[in-house]
Amino acid sequence: MLISKEIIERAGIEVLGKWDEWLPASVIDSRAVGKDSLFWALTGGQKDGHDFVDAAFSSGAKVVAVSNVYAQNNAARFADKVLFVMEDTLVGMQALATEIRRSVGARTLGVTGSNGKTTTRELIAAALATLGKTGRSQGNYNNHIGVPLTLLNLEGDEENLVIEMGANHVGEIARLCEIAHPEVGLITNIGDAHIGEFGGAEALKKAKGELFDSLPGVDGLAVVNLDDPNVVELGDKVTRRAGYTTTELPLDWHGALYMGTIVDQDAWSRVTIEIEGVRVKLLLPGRHWAFSAVGAAAAAIEMGADPDLAIPALGTVAPLVGRGNVLELGDGVELMDESYNSNVAAVEKLLLTLTRRPGKRIAVLGDILELGQFEQDEHARVGRIPELGSIDRIYFVGERMQFAADEADGLGHPDVVHVMEDEIDELASEIAADLEPNSGIVVKGSRRIGLERVVSGLAKARGIGQGE
Numbered sequence: 001m002l003i004s005k006e007i008i009e010r011a012g013i014e015v016l017g018k019w020d021e022w023l024p025a026s027v028i029d030s031r032a033v034g035k036d037s038l039f040w041a042l043t044g045g046q047k048d049g050h051d052f053v054d055a056a057f058s059s060g061a062k063v064v065a066v067s068n069v070y071a072q073n074n075a076a077r078f079a080d081k082v083l084f085v086m087e088d089t090l091v092g093m094q095a096l097a098t099e100i101r102r103s104v105g106a107r108t109l110g111v112t113g114s115n116g117k118t119t120t121r122e123l124i125a126a127a128l129a130t131l132g133k134t135g136r137s138q139g140n141y142n143n144h145i146g147v148p149l150t151l152l153n154l155e156g157d158e159e160n161l162v163i164e165m166g167a168n169h170v171g172e173i174a175r176l177c178e179i180a181h182p183e184v185g186l187i188t189n190i191g192d193a194h195i196g197e198f199g200g201a202e203a204l205k206k207a208k209g210e211l212f213d214s215l216p217g218v219d220g221l222a223v224v225n226l227d228d229p230n231v232v233e234l235g236d237k238v239t240r241r242a243g244y245t246t247t248e249l250p251l252d253w254h255g256a257l258y259m260g261t262i263v264d265q266d267a268w269s270r271v272t273i274e275i276e277g278v279r280v281k282l283l284l285p286g287r288h289w290a291f292s293a294v295g296a297a298a299a300a301i302e303m304g305a306d307p308d309l310a311i312p313a314l315g316t317v318a319p320l321v322g323r324g325n326v327l328e329l330g331d332g333v334e335l336m337d338e339s340y341n342s343n344v345a346a347v348e349k350l351l352l353t354l355t356r357r358p359g360k361r362i363a364v365l366g367d368i369l370e371l372g373q374f375e376q377d378e379h380a381r382v383g384r385i386p387e388l389g390s391i392d393r394i395y396f397v398g399e400r401m402q403f404a405a406d407e408a409d410g411l412g413h414p415d416v417v418h419v420m421e422d423e424i425d426e427l428a429s430e431i432a433a434d435l436e437p438n439s440g441i442v443v444k445g446s447r448r449i450g451l452e453r454v455v456s457g458l459a460k461a462r463g464i465g466q467g468e
Contacts, residue, residue, distance in 0.1 A: 001156040007103055008084070011095035013065075016075060017082035023100075024062045026093075026152040028145065035060040038152075041070070042089050042145070049089070057081055065089050090145070097148035098179050101161075104154055106135065108161040108180055109299060112173055112211050113188025114204075115346050117142065117164050119284065119324070120188050120292045122317045125162045127300030130309035132159030142166035147176050160303065168370060170207045177214030185211040185238075186223040186299055188292065190230040191345040209234040223299045226250055227291070244298040246273075246291050256302060260294035262287065267440075268326060268336065269353045276301070278311040283318045285326055285336055286353040322452060329462040332359065332438035339451040342368045342444050344381050350442050351387035359438035361391045362431060364454055366445020367398030367421075376403050383407025393434075395419060395427060398449055424450055428457025 001023045008015060024038040030052035033039050039056035041049030041064060050070045057064060057078070065084040066074075075083065086092030101108070109128075111121050118140070125136040135158040137150045142164040150163060165176045190205050212222045212234050224235035226245040235241050241255035249259060264272040268285035275297045282289055293314045300310040319325045322340030329335055334357075338350055347365060354361050371378045383404035388394060393415040396405040405418035419427055431441070431454070441458070445451040 001100070001154060003100065003103065003156075007099045008096065011092060011099050012086055013092050013096060014085040015082065016071065016085055017078070017080070019063065019082045022062075023152070026149055028149065030055045030059065033059040033061050036062040038063045038065065038084075040065045040089055040093050041067070042093070043067070044090070053078075065092060093152070094144070094148045094179055097151040098181075100154065101151050101179070101181055104151075104156055104158060104161075106154075106158040106161045107184070107303060108163060108182045109184040109186065109303070110163050110165050110177060110180060110182035110211050110214075111186045111188065112165040112167070112208055113186075114191035114208070115343065115349075116188045116288075116292050117166065118320065119289065119317070120186065120296060121162050121164045122320070123292055123296035123314055124186070124299050126313045126317050127296050127305055127310035128160040128162065128303065130313050131300065131303065131305040133157060134160040134162065136162040137164040140166075144172065144175060147179055151180065165211060167207050167210075170203055171210070173207055173210040174214060177211060181216075182211070182214070183216055183219060184221045184223065184299060184303060185215050186295055187211060187225065187228075187231045187234065188295070189225055189228045189345075191343060205230050205234070212238050221302055223295060223302070224255075225291070225295065226253065242298045242302045244291075244294045246294055256298070258294055258298040258301070260290055260297075262290050265356075267357050268334070269356050275311050276307040278307055280311050280315040282315060285319065285324055286349060287356075288349045288353075289324075322447075322455075327455070327459060327464070329435075329441075329458065329464060331435075333435055333441070333462070334439075335441040335443065335455065335458060337452070337455045338442060338444035339366075339455055340447055342366065342446050344368065344378050347382055347444060348385055348387070350444050351385055351391065354440055354442050355387045355390040357440040359440050360393075360436045362393045362395070362439060362441045363388075363391045364395045364397060364427070364431070364441065364443040364445075364451060365401060365404065366443075366449035366451045367400040369446040369448060375400055379403035380407045384411065388413055393417065395431070397421065397424065397427070397445060397451065397454075421449060424453050425457060428454045428461060432458055432461035 003023050024036045026038045028040050033056045039061045063082045071085040128134040163180045165173050167173045218239050221240045222235045222238035224243045225231040226243040244258040246260040261274045262271045269287045271290045272281040273290045327335045379400045380403045396418045408416045
């Protein structure tokens with residue numbers, strides 16, 4: 001992207017060397033540096049990015065962003081290079097991202113919530129792409145580093161932006177909004193994800209509500225989940241609102257209203273839904289994604305998209321790896337991979353989806369992290385989920401899942417197995433040896449538990465590679 005030196009200066013950055021005003025692709029990992037990259041030498045954590053400045057230039061970096069202190073001590077060594085110099089590289093990166101967002105001028109939507117942020121982001125982006133060029137967060141770039149990187153890597157001619165915002169502390173989303181300046185906000189729901197990090201339900205609700213709080217005056221638009229009382233309460237503070245639901249029309253709603261009706265579904269509850277008189281079949285397994293699709297349609301239409309174009313576009317969004325993709329393992333055996341992340345509400349939805357599928361049903365459920373003081377109670381809740389009674393075999397994986405296994409055993413579930421994390425590799429072989437034709441398997445746990453090894457192990461055992 002071509003940017004002026006004035007933008008750089010407004011971000012509090014000094015340029016050393018001959019710079020042509022072209023902003024290269026930004027990276028924070030020196031191993032990802034390619035020709036003409038901009039490497040940001042961030043500090044904090046276990047490593048200091050300044051230790052990799054030489055490696056970045058050797059790998060072809062066009063510009064490296066460094067601190068004042070580093071530049072004072074090393075500028076002479078890089079006299080023939082270009083350095084962006086600032087007091088703190090993270091603060092400078094955020095400041096430059098803010099200036100870029102202002103200069104691009106694209107209409108921006110922020111999306112947050114306890115569940116479904118990433119897939120909802122993808123649905124919204126697909127719908128908005130029918131309106132014009134649309135940029136969006138990539139991968140899991142949803143925090144104080146990822147959001148600035150998304151903005152820094154824009155091409156500059158985007159008409160719409162969809163920015164995912166995550167948080168595990170009060171104040172984080174407010175800060176992300178200061179950087180991205182969303183004019184439209186969508187909160188998917190408010191559940192128990194990361195509740196331990198927040199310290200309680202009220203703090204969690206306050207944190208998610210920072211998105212609606214940050215919308216600009218009368219011009220800001222809140223896209224409100226009418227089936228979540230917490231989101232409705234937060235939306236009451238916003239002047240312009242669009243509500244969405246798949247259940248029933250509210251009697252007391254003031255604002256635009258979007259209703260979705262499920263008209264068909266397959267064995268994995270991939271639904272056909274009608275919104276605004278237009279039908280679309282979703283590729284996403286689980287009836288709950290119908291709700292996200294209605295929210296995405298509401299956001300896109302309110303931002304100016306044509307329903308006849310935007311709603312069919314929702315049917316092009318496929319599940320991401322580890323976030324609901326279904327693997328065919330032969331003989332009618334299918335595995336839904338939800339190994340990327342977990343919380344209790346999402347486990348409930350996943351098990352409900354599995355119970356709607358015919359054939360033998362197997363669930364592999366791993367520890368849920370970031371629950372803090374609520375850890376024991378929340379895992380025990382998993383063991384009491386009613387849908388477990390319709391699952392033929394349940395594998396609880398990890399130390400914390402012992403609480404779930406104890407609850408499930410106490411309720412008389414006949415085939416409950418508890419294993420520890422160091423037994424994950426053997427678990428795939430055990431499951432593979434006992435599969436019947438047409439079995440359905442779901443795998444879900446927090447990312448650090450490593451349940452993707454169960455997925456790849458089962459795929460390999462069934463002769464289809466590594467499960468990608």
